[in-house]
Structure formats: C-alpha cells, structure tokens
Amino acid sequence: xxxxxxxxxxxxxxxxxxKVEVENKDTVAYETHRKLLAEKKxxxxxxxxxxxxxxxxxxxxxxxxxxxxxxxxxxxxxxxxYKSELEQERQGRQNFVKVNKFLSxxxxxxxxxxxxxxxxxxIHLDPETGKIDDMSLDKAVEAxxxxxxxxxxxxxxxxxxxxxxxxAVPEKKISEMSNVELANNWGDLLKKIK
Numbered sequence: 566x567x568x569x570x571x572x573x574x575x576x577x578x579x580x581x582x583x584k585v586e587v588e589n590k591d592t593v594a595y596e597t598h599r600k601l602l603a604e605k606k607x608x609x610x611x612x613x614x615x616x617x618x619x620x621x622x623x624x625x626x627x628x629x630x631x632x633x634x635x636x637x638x639x640x641x642x643x644x645x646x647y648k649s650e651l652e653q654e655r656q657g658r659q660n661f662v663k664v665n666k667f668l669s670x671x672x673x674x675x676x677x678x679x680x681x682x683x684x685x686x687x688i689h690l691d692p693e694t695g696k697i698d699d700m701s702l703d704k705a706v707e708a709x710x711x712x713x714x715x716x717x718x719x720x721x722x723x724x725x726x727x728x729x730x731x732x733a734v735p736e737k738k739i740s741e742m743s744n745v746e747l748a749n750n751w752g753d754l755l756k757k758i759k
Contacts, residue, residue, distance in 0.1 A: 662690075663688040663690075664680060667706065670703070670706050671706055672717075672720070673717040674720075675718070676718070679716045682709070683709065684705045687708060
C-alpha cells in the first residue's frame with residue numbers, strides 16, 4: 566500500500582539512499598486527526614458562543630426597541646391628549662368671543678343659564694384675523710330671536726319702571742283719599758283712569 570514518491574526539492578531520496586513511503590490518501594495519522602478534531606471542537610464552541618452572543622444582542626435590541634416603542638406610543642398618546650385639550654381650550658375661547666359679540670348685538674339681556682341656546686355654530690370667525698363675520702352674526706341673532714325671543718329680557722322703556730313703585734296707588738276711592746295721597750299718586754291715578 567505504500568508508494569514511493571520523489572520529492573521535487575534538491576533532496577532526492579534516491580540520491581540520499583533513502584526510500585520514502587507515503588501512506589494511502591484515505592487514511593490520516595492519529596496525531597493529525599486529534600489536532601484537527603480538537604481544532605474543530607474549538608471552532609464549533611467559538612461558533613456556538615458567537616451565535617449565542619448574537620442571539621442575546623438581537624434579543625436585547627428587540628427589548629430596547631420594545632421599550633422605545635412603548636415610550637414612543639406613550640409620548641404619542643400624551644401628545645394626542647394635549648392636542649385635544651388645546652383644541653377644547655381654543656374652542657372654548659372662540660365660543661366665549663362669539664357669545665360676547667352675540668350679546669352685544671341683541672337688544673336686551675339673556676340669563677346665563679340660557680347661554681347654551683346661543684347658536685355659536687352659526688357664527689363664523691375669519692381664520693386669518695380671528696374676527697367674527699358680521700353677516701353670520703346677524704343671521705345667528707335673527708335665528709335666536711325667531712326661536713327663543715322669550716329668553717331675552719328687554720330693557721325697560723324710558724319713563725317706565727321695572728318694578729312696582731314704592732308708593733303704590735292704594736285701593737281707595739279717590740273721594741276717600743286725602744290731599745297728600747292725591748298729590749303723591751296723581752300720575753298713577755291718571756294712568757288708571759285712562
């Protein structure tokens with residue numbers, strides 16, 4: 566099973582008188598096998614350690630991404646909440662301006678408990694200036710007057726009183742009144758006669 570091989574170097578086995586025997590290519594020396602097997606096991610262990618470290622790094626990255634995602638979602642929900650609160654505040658201010666302008670346009674007063682009936686959705690603001698559109702305000706006043714005119718407390722006319730006079734006309738006949746009573750109630754008596 567051994568074959569004689571000539572070496573290409575200057576050392577020719579025939580020249581030195583030595584005969585070189587080479588083993589069959591299918592077999593490996595035990596010592597070489599042990600070295601290669603130990604190296605293979607070492608490389609496999611290093612590969613397993615590398616894969617394990619890579620997996621752990623990926624898991625840590627995923628966990629970190631998950632934390633960032635949770636933080637991002639939390640921040641986004643907070644931002645949405647603050648945006649909605651800001652929008653509500655802006656709408657409240659706009660409605661306040663609309664109601665004040667509306668109240669200045671009507672002839673009379675409205676009790677505060679009826680302010681929800683003011684048609685603020687009909688009153689438009691100019692988006693550039695923030696001022697109220699007069700035409701829409703007039704339409705809103707007209708609509709309110711048509712639907713809820715009884716809610717408006719009209720101002721009293723000049724010369725009339727909002728409440729009963731302090732010196733009300735007594736329920737006496739004129740012939741039974743004294744001169745002082747007649748003088749104090751003369752205006753009221755004239756109205757009563759007419």
